[in-house]
Amino acid sequence: MAIISIINQKGGVAKTTTSVNVAAAWSQTGKKILLIDLDPQASATKSIFGEKDFDKTIFDVLINKLPPEEAVIHSDVFGIDVIPSEILLSGVDIQIAAHFGREKILKQKLEIIKKKYDATIIDCPPSLGLLTINALMASRDIIIPICPEYFSLKGIELILETLSNIRTGLGHKINVRGIIISRFRDRKIAKTTIDEIKDIYGLKIFENYVPDNIVVEEAHHKHLPVTQFAPKSTAAKAFLSLAKEVWI
């Protein structure tokens, strides 16, 4: 039933990697998971299905009044249902800008379908616009993946400011479930940054860090979850433990 957005306005922090691998790990434990790719670059869609094109995508759900159930594609490999994305999604902001209730379109569309799943994950675009606002308005919780480096602090600040603006201007309270440390390298700067995040923002940091490991990238190329592509790798073990830790 829970809708969780994986968000960071900063790009390259492993939002898609986190979304697809956590979703797959949850499904391995018997959970029914829906993944919504809300990024116009369609990285999650491509990671799961390769270069395949889809007639019905999240674009049609948002713009063409398509019931979301009709856009759902099942991935046997990942064990999850997916609503794919496409590049047309990049123009959605302009198309819905004048809509009455433009910020709650996705929330309304998901009202019924979300009940069929134990959790719905939304892979957000790396920018702040109406798509991201729609994802946040539909979500109860967010998870923030970061690469532990100096600029990640700025990224967290931006997200917290966005959450505060949503609470103030749109009246919706969103819970930060926690921060996922991705592409972790055991270096002093990474540990310093993690300590700073704890001290400055008081946010929960999940204990299972995802290591910077080439198998994560290779798994995308093979359109497999890391846990299947390299089940014995540290990354696969990290995703399994992380998925368990992130689940409530």
Place this chain on the structure above:
Amino acid sequence: MKRNPLFIDSTKFQGDNIITIVELDGVPTENGDSLFIKIKQEGGEDQVFHLTPGEDTQWKCQLNLPHMKEIKYYFFIIRDNKIIDQTPHKTSISSYFIHEMWTSQKESSQTKEITSFDRALSQFHERLTRLAR
């Protein structure tokens, strides 16, 4: 006052009635103190609302306000029927949530004094540097 249109409720017109949650943190109250917010809406009269204590040092209340109108407000503490402290006056645009940290007007005026003192001090230093040249 500038507002990002992304964070404006498109289902409400300006002036529509909305419920605003008010939360004030870090309030230095003692047992028996009462806390109020005095709020003036654009073109309206002053209204006073009572806040109730929440967790720790937080106080809160709910108000009915017109959406996206200018509001002016401040908080004050009453002890033994007297206002013992208040926050500085603030102007904002009404929306769904007001969250503030308690700042005493006294501290705020002290800060102003320090700021003007600092400015005077830096001007004095500048003059000294010029004279030294």
